[in-house]
Amino acid sequence: MNLARSFIFTRVAIFLFFVINLFSIYLLLRGHNHPGGGFIGGLGSGMSLVLLSLAVGVEQMQKVLRVDPVRLATLGLLVATLSSALPMLWGDPFLTQYNIKIGGVGLGTPLIFDIGVYLVVIGITVRLIVILARPVEGLCSLTPIERTRYASEIEKPIDQPIEQKIETNWGGQG
């Protein structure tokens, strides 16, 4: 089903996408000293991507995002965990944060941690909202590439009649 779509809405949304993203990165960076931070920045970025998908479609949005949102979130979690665990290498407790000041601008490991949070929030916002934005039919709520990523081959529909069909579907992926 093809929704008729307003030209103005599309253009404005694309424009807004850039503006919101810039603003959300600004919020992320100044978060330690002023209102903002990883959560807000991440939600902003995530919502800008949702807006884009409303304007140009989920598939186009994913082309812009380039990476799978779940991978983005996992990367974020990895960044946050590693930045917390790193001080343990030289004997400091887990989650020790270091701060330095360069030319009046405070920089430090809290920012790395916040970037991790930011990435997780972007990833899950986009993934969760887009999850129902496709024709959903069991495994088919995922694109073929995603299916190979998340679904193991053992996963089968619960009832028998469909089984063969789904399997041929898988066979097609290959």
Add this chain to the structure above:
Amino acid sequence: MTAVLLAAILLPMLSVPLLVWAGARWGSRAGRVALVVPLTSLALIGWLLSGAEAMTERVVTIPWIPSLGIELSFIVDGLSLFFGLVVSAMGVLVTLYASSYLDDHYRDHGRFYAYLMLFMASMLGCVFSENLLLLFVFWEMTGISSFLLIGFLHDKQDSRDGARMALFTTGGAGLAMLAGVVLLGEVTGTYSLVALRDGAMTQSMAEHGASWDGILTVAFVLMMIGALAKSAQFPFHYWLPNAMAAPTPVSAYLHSATMVKLGVFFIARIFPIAAMLEAWTPLLVSIGFLTMLLGAIFALLSHDLKGVLAYSTVSQLGFLVGFYGMSNTDGASLDLLHVASHVFYKGCLFMVVGIVDHAAGSRDLRKLGGLSRRLPALTIITLIAAASMAGLPGTMGFISKEYMLKAKFDHWHSDAWLNWLPLTLVIIASLVKVLFSIRLVRSTFFGPLPSEIDEHFHKPSGWMLISPAILAGCCLTFGLWPDLISPALRTLSVEGLHLETSIHLKIWHGWTREFWTSLGIMGLGAFAWLLLGAGRLNRAGIPSWLRFDQAFNAFMNAIPAIAKKITSLTRADRPMDYLPIILGTIFVSVGSLIVVHGARLLELTGLRGDWRVSELLDPLRSFVLLLVAIAVLMVTTLRRWTTQLVALGTVGFLLTFYFVLFRAPDLAMTQILVEAATLILVLMLLSRFPRAAETGERESRPAATRRIMNIVVAVIAGLTVTAFTFVVATSKHAEPAGDFYLKQSVPAAKGTNAVNTILVDFRGFDTLMEVTVLLIATLGALGLLMRYRRTEAEAKAGPMGPPGMGVIHETDAERERWTDR
């Protein structure tokens, strides 16, 4: 020495995954591979024993959880070495036996040997433990591994029942033991057995006087519940015969030689500590000897070969328990002789039963007979072992029984019931033992060979005979030359447990009263056999009310039924009814607290008596409040989903106004963004529900009573929350927790946004966990959409519902690829 001991215990444990792999690869031949493990442990423990003429006690301690007083602390002394030898030597024999017994008719050989080695490791850990808590951990591990072994043939109902019964009985009683151990440890301040023996116990008793005797007695009784259940003493005797559903090697290992001896071992272990308590003798003597008699009688009345052996084990364990009970506080003697004698003949007989079962296809004494013609070697082995069980001269059982009677006679110097009762019971039980020993041999190997047994008969592998033959040989050798064991008994004697006497065992003591009694028992036994005859015994049976196992199973089966009744009584299976009950309970209880303490709470808020509502309400804020109230009311009353959703969005956006008023810029921004995301998400969901659902919902409304009840619950909840929030928010704190963060935000976290420093620095771990939870929720949501149920017709209809808002499928071809072709 530390390394050797740890290797002996850990090696079987480490071999577990290897054996699973070996079983998958070599099938039934994995048993030969598994044999390496107990052999190594045996060699290592033998090495520990070697070179020590008089065994000195050695303790190995590795700190584990020092703050709780738990240490990996092992003790090497006579008692632990003796049981360690029994466990590993029987492990060798049983593994050897099992490697022929578990032929290709069985499955999962790797799993079997893995469980067996796990069990052996737990047993070794248990007997070498010096710390009571460590001992308990291994104790429970033996329970779990025995559960796995009893239930090994888990496709049979009786295996499952037996395994469950053993686990619940020993595990449940184990909890009582844990309570006793903790009580003892907390009262005396140490969990170390050596420290307890060397004065911690007497010291604490001296310090606190007689009043603590009660506490120590409670601790002791609790520990004894665990120990007696493990050794299947009355009233826990029911689990052992039911555990016989296990494969026979398991029965021979666990249920005659090792695990059931753990209770006896534990009693011996705490003998130097607890024997001074008043409760020691009456408790152990009464339960032990009562069990001895009951077990013997049940053994006579059983018809299953394994049942006979199981009950006779119960009986013998009862004797051992009572034996420790009546030993005076200076120490016991020759206890290890009785244990060893029992291990030899009972392990042998279990293996014999396994062979008979294998060859004849039956274990029922009423159906068997005449096997001596087919299995002459086995008959000889059985005769020796059964003679040892009956206590005929020339066997180890005779030596054991002579000294047992001697101990009882020596003890009989006053008229107290604790003195004459044991002797009487021991004599009766020995008589019955002679009877069922005769019955066992006679009904299995002699008499006519029934035709169906003859048809089924196939010859067992010669390998299976090795282990029972070795055990029977031991019975005979040590029976004829008993002095061979004396040095071992002297070496293994333990300070505090054993009397310091120079032991010299002799087969002939002259015409003593023990000998006459022994002769009398044998003669009477034989006479009684002639009198009763096989036929009359075959018709008898154990009264079912004394077996307890049916009552236990009925109890176990009743638990889910009772739970179901309670569930349906509270309507917990119907959330529609249950939710108002839960919510009503919570809010009524909290609300009534607020009403009861209303005056005091009002004082806390700092309001004077003459306050007016108008002072507290601001026109602008009240206007916003009014708007929210209208929006919320619309959410509830409107009938169209989309309009409800718009009203909901209004509520969310109006709330940001309050966040701004509370000086929370971060929150206001987050709220706006999340509200937008929520709206889109719920709209996506609504677009997938059919329109008929929306209209149908309008038509079907709940009953009036239900609606009134819901409204009542909701009103109470609203009022409670209002009162609660107002009281809590206006109450003054001397020092709010937040002050710390305000003060430390710049100096410690180098950030001026106190909210953000809390999130990424002070409480960074919470944030880390939170983002983890978010990721998990996302993966869970994805998982929910991967599999679901549908009918064939629906599958044919293809993807359902309209696609999401504003979503365009780039091409029809692409879309086809995603859907079922």
Add this chain to the structure above:
Amino acid sequence: MLLETAILAGLLFGFGIYQVLQRSFVRILIGFVLLSNGANLVILAMSGDPKGKDSPILAEGTGPHVDPLPQALILTAIVIGFGLLSYMVVLLYRIFLDYRTTNAADLFEEPLKEAKPEEPH
């Protein structure tokens, strides 16, 4: 200030609970959103009357600052609440796919074929 907040929180809780007790999936979902908003307000009210205080941004303002701890808690709660809500949305959709109903009463009032427990052997 606090009285209005308290009334507002009570309002959200009362209507939220009323909605949660309904049978329609959509109403339960809406009730859930109302409840989490109400809970956030309750926590926020605990930071006390903000009159004469500044936001917890220490670089701005000179007066005393409001308590930052409830704000940090709520920030977390809002995001977690969103995660939970998304999961609920997908769960309800899945239930709809499986049972073809948007009415919770249909799931419990009459015994479902699928929900029949297996006979123990």
